[in-house]
Amino acid sequence: MMSEKEIKIESPRVRFAPSPTGYMHMGSARTALFNFLVAKKYKGTFLLRIEDTDSERSLPEYEADIFEQLRWLGLHPDEESIRQSSRSDLYEGVIKQLLSENKVFRCFCDKAELEEERQRQILEGKAPKYKGTCAHLTENEIQQKIDAGLPSVIRLRVPPQKTSFQDLIRGEVKVDLDLVGDFVIAKSEHQPLFHLATPVDDHYQGITHIIRGEDHIPNTAKQMMIFKAMGWNVPVFAHLPLILGEGGGKMSKRHGSTSVREYRQAGYLPEALNNFLVLLGWHPKDDREILSLDNLIAQFDIERVQKKGAVFNVSKLHFLNRHYMKQKSSDELLSLAALPDGMYEKEGKYIGKNGIQLTKQDLIKIIELGKERAHTIGELFSSALFLWEDFDYDAQLLLWKDYGAEKVRLALQQTLAVFEQADDASCKNQAIKLSLDDLSSDKGLVYWPLRVALSGLKQSPPPLDIVSILGKEKSIERIKKAICKLSTKF
RNA sequence: GGUCCUAUCGUCUAAUGGUUAGGACAUCGCCCUUUCACGGCGGCAAUACGGGUUCGACUCCCGUUAGGACCA
Numbered sequence: 001m002m003s004e005k006e007i008k009i010e011s012p013r014v015r016f017a018p019s020p021t022g023y024m025h026m027g028s029a030r031t032a033l034f035n036f037l038v039a040k041k042y043k044g045t046f047l048l049r050i051e052d053t054d055s056e057r058s059l060p061e062y063e064a065d066i067f068e069q070l071r072w073l074g075l076h077p078d079e080e081s082i083r084q085s086s087r088s089d090l091y092e093g094v095i096k097q098l099l100s101e102n103k104v105f106r107c108f109c110d111k112a113e114l115e116e117e118r119q120r121q122i123l124e125g126k127a128p129k130y131k132g133t134c135a136h137l138t139e140n141e142i143q144q145k146i147d148a149g150l151p152s153v154i155r156l157r158v159p160p161q162k163t164s165f166q167d168l169i170r171g172e173v174k175v176d177l178d179l180v181g182d183f184v185i186a187k188s189e190h191q192p193l194f195h196l197a198t199p200v201d202d203h204y205q206g207i208t209h210i211i212r213g214e215d216h217i218p219n220t221a222k223q224m225m226i227f228k229a230m231g232w233n234v235p236v237f238a239h240l241p242l243i244l245g246e247g248g249g250k251m252s253k254r255h256g257s258t259s260v261r262e263y264r265q266a267g268y269l270p271e272a273l274n275n276f277l278v279l280l281g282w283h284p285k286d287d288r289e290i291l292s293l294d295n296l297i298a299q300f301d302i303e304r305v306q307k308k309g310a311v312f313n314v315s316k317l318h319f320l321n322r323h324y325m326k327q328k329s330s331d332e333l334l335s336l337a338a339l340p341d342g343m344y345e346k347e348g349k350y351i352g353k354n355g356i357q358l359t360k361q362d363l364i365k366i367i368e369l370g371k372e373r374a375h376t377i378g379e380l381f382s383s384a385l386f387l388w389e390d391f392d393y394d395a396q397l398l399l400w401k402d403y404g405a406e407k408v409r410l411a412l413q414q415t416l417a418v419f420e421q422a423d424d425a426s427c428k429n430q431a432i433k434l435s436l437d438d439l440s441s442d443k444g445l446v447y448w449p450l451r452v453a454l455s456g457l458k459q460s461p462p463p464l465d466i467v468s469i470l471g472k473e474k475s476i477e478r479i480k481k482a483i484c485k486l487s488t489k490f
Numbered sequence: 491g492g493u494c495c496u497a498u499c500g501u502c503u504a505a506u507g508g509u510u511a512g513g514a515c516a517u518c519g520c521c522c523u524u525u526c527a528c529g530g531c532g533g534c535a536a537u538a539c540g541g542g543u544u545c546g547a548c549u550c551c552c553g554u555u556a557g558g559a560c561c562a
Binding site: 079118121122124125126127128170173174175176179213214215216217218219231239240241244246248249250274276280281282283285289290306307308309310311312313315316317318319320322325369371372373374383400439442443444445446447448450451457458459460461463464480488 | 491492493494495496497500501502504512513523524525526527528536557558559560561562
């Protein structure tokens with residue numbers, strides 16, 4: 001049975017350590033979030049470390065993206081970030097010490113031969129493992145090979161024993177080091193590999209808890225060996241389950257976006273993303289799932305994290321995003337949204353494709369209507385395109401229920417009369433509603449054709465809301481056009 | 491292929507030996523209503539399978555199956 005003792009975490013130092021080899025992935029964002037939450041909850045420190053030992057694949061553009069998205073999500077590191085590529089002296093020192101203590105050895109084996117050997121082992125159904133050819137060379141033999149100019153790598157001596165480590169989420173995880181073998185920690189004294197650089201930095205940065213994806217479980221055993229070889233304290237581990245794609249497999253481009261920036265560009269709010277991500281693998285005790293970052297800091301507990309991988313379910317993200325959009329004022333949303341396609345600002349007026357001139361107040365009104373319907377910031381304007389874009393529609397659309405064209409035309413004409421008698425102000429403040437309501441006992445007979453006349457759509461915001469933005473003249477123009485359509489078509 | 495990890499509604503999950511197996515999203519129905527949306531109310535829906543342990547298993551143990559990760 002798993003240990004029941006309460007997990008005590010005191011002033012933890014945790015780190016988020018991504019490799020800048022691509023735009024920040026949603027899975028990385030969640031790892032960062034969980035690290036951040038543990039740090040804040042237990043009054044600890046959250047650090048960012050860029051793991052760019054792979055100089056071929058690490059790009060400045062990707063590194064910048066990591067900083068940018070973390071900032072946007074509100075996951076600010078507590079200390080200045082470090083970059084592995086600028087700490088070579090540190091790794092070199094460790095490698096030299098390990099070399100002098102004979103805890104590592106130089107391996108001169110030919111790459112191609114090793115690969116051949118590995119293939120053979122796999123075919124035989126064994127775990128591929130280094131045989132130890134160079135593990136016991138004498139000083140002389142080593143010097144000879146070096147003098148002969150043979151290339152070499154540096155391997156750690158790994159005792160063939162069974163061991164285990166404690167994981168905050170999974171309990172004890174067992175590892176058979178015999179299957180690992182003497183693995184490569186550096187290409188040379190000056191070129192550390194991932195398995196060396198990571199534990200060295202974790203030690204020198206005083207990391208107490210390593211919270212990362214479960215894809216690192218196999219790495220943990222290796223990194224633990226470095227800690228032990230150096231006589232350092234091994235940190236506590238917590239391996240998060242992975243985020244899965246819609247089909248249950250790895251989250252991939254095929255099923256939609258995978259990077260934070262794509263969701264941001266599509267108009268998702270950081271509040272929604274954080275809230276969504278934390279629910280992938282964690283759940284609050286009281287079932288109240290709408291949680292701000294502050295709420296999360298108060299409630300989060302790493303021991304309640306799920307062990308199973310979680311499927312990335314976009315519809316819940318939609319739901320949360322809409323929730324947070326509704327919380328924001330329309331003013332605020334306007335500042336987050338880009339102007340609709342083709343619209344531009346000129347002297348405080350917003351000019352649409354069809355020449356319409358809107359005020360900022362109009363835009364705010366439009367967003368007020370849009371936020372009930374939009375899933376994302378990007379969709380905020382999409383329920384009102386007909387205001388500033390030309391449109392056409394089938395006259396058939398104007399008909400309400402099974403009333404004939406003549407009856408509808410009559411109703412529209414009466415509507416037109418009401419508009420013509422009203423002034424612009426009573427259009428904009430919807431005072432004309434009283435007169436329009438009086439026109440018929442069947443409100444649909446009045447409002448349905450009006451909706452279509454104004455928007456060209458069968459699904460739109462309420463007609464009077466449209467009128468309040470369009471004003472008297474533009475409304476009349478559209479109603480006349482509709483009457484004309486009815487007359488010619490029928 | 492080997493090693494490791496995992497298994498509750500379609501999805502995210504709650505319930506750590508005794509519950510009518512709870513909630514959220516999605517979905518469906520009803521109400522509101524001039525359409526869509528919002529909102530309100532309600533419905534459908536799960537312990538992978540087989541063995542144990544136990545008075546009693548979602549819960550503990552073993553096996554099977556399935557999925558995932560790593561080696562790549």
